[in-house]
Amino acid sequence: MSGTVVVVGSLNLDTVLEVERIPSPGETVHSRSGTFMPGGKGGNQAAAAAAAGAPTRMVAAVGADGDRYLRHLSAAGVDTSAVARLADVPTGAATVIVDDTGENVIVVTEGANGRVRAEQVETEAWGPDDVVLVQFETPAAVVRAAAARAAATGATLVVNPSPWHDDLGDVLEQADVVIVNEHERRQLGGRVAQDRICTTRGGDGARWAGESATPEPITPLDTAGAGDAFAGTLAAALVAGAGRGDALQRAVDAATAVCLRRGAQQWLTS
Numbered sequence: 082m083s084g085t086v087v088v089v090g091s092l093n094l095d096t097v098l099e100v101e102r103i104p105s106p107g108e109t110v111h112s113r114s115g116t117f118m119p120g121g122k123g124g125n126q127a128a129a130a131a132a133a134g135a136p137t138r139m140v141a142a143v144g145a146d147g148d149r150y151l152r153h154l155s156a157a158g159v160d161t162s163a164v165a166r167l168a169d170v171p172t173g174a175a176t177v178i179v180d181d182t183g184e185n186v187i188v189v190t191e192g193a194n195g196r197v198r199a200e201q202v203e204t205e206a207w208g209p210d211d212v213v214l215v216q217f218e219t220p221a222a223v224v225r226a227a228a229a230r231a232a233a234t235g236a237t238l239v240v241n242p243s244p245w246h247d248d249l250g251d252v253l254e255q256a257d258v259v260i261v262n263e264h265e266r267r268q269l270g271g272r273v274a275q276d277r278i279c280t281t282r283g284g285d286g287a288r289w290a291g292e293s294a295t296p297e298p299i300t301p302l303d304t305a306g307a308g309d310a311f312a313g314t315l316a317a318a319l320v321a322g323a324g325r326g327d328a329l330q331r332a333v334d335a336a337t338a339v340c341l342r343r344g345a346q347q348w349l350t351s
Contacts, residue, residue: 083322084209086136086138086316086317087211087236088138088139088141089197089224091124091141091194092123093173093174094146095119098114098115099112100112118346119154119346121218122216124141124346125313126309128159128313130313131157139161140163140205141193142165142196145167147164147172153348156349156350165201167193167196175188182301194218198223199223199226202226209235210320211236214240214241214313215228215239215252217243221246228240237257237258238258239316241259241260245265259273259278260315261279261280262281263282276290279315284298286333287333289329303340304340305344305345307339310332310339310345311335314336315331
């Protein structure tokens, strides 16, 4: 198999705040530092797929403030020709608060992610060698259009159902692979066949259809973006024709590496 990883998803401009501990409701804490960086589950996954060596294409939307992000993705090796540029809405944004243990909380503003259109997907020329990777940070109509287009063209559909939406069960049923964490795995119930469920387990690695992979032991600096690195790298491995066990280990190793630095991505352009 030799095709393209096509990521249909979100692009965010992230502000990452480092704190000693995550505040409780109503509490104010001081941040030691604040960093502005590229993010969004879609962008993170596309960057990870490209870093893993796969030809990668992004279907998304940015606002007038998104030029730097597009230059960054291009420098990372991602084809951005299917990203819509919108003048009347800002690029999606997120504030990420990371504590000294590496745990995080994230607040997301939809922005241009809410204006990705199903028509952007319906004109895509995918084929059986391609892997289409979607999350749930764009409108439901777009996610469904991506699933339908993948089915019509024979592309492999990989779904990372985050943030969780109960009304997108039909997309899960169409997926060839569903990537979930342990909490999302419980939410799946019996909607997806066991051999199509790939479960990430944090420091314990991941499992998929009888295969498992374990990470090297580390002390995480920041866990934000680890799941996205896993998904993008897994998609890249599948495009390259890797078997389940090999693909799983590559994805676990990529997720582990992300935990050793701050942020899911770092700017490649100014």
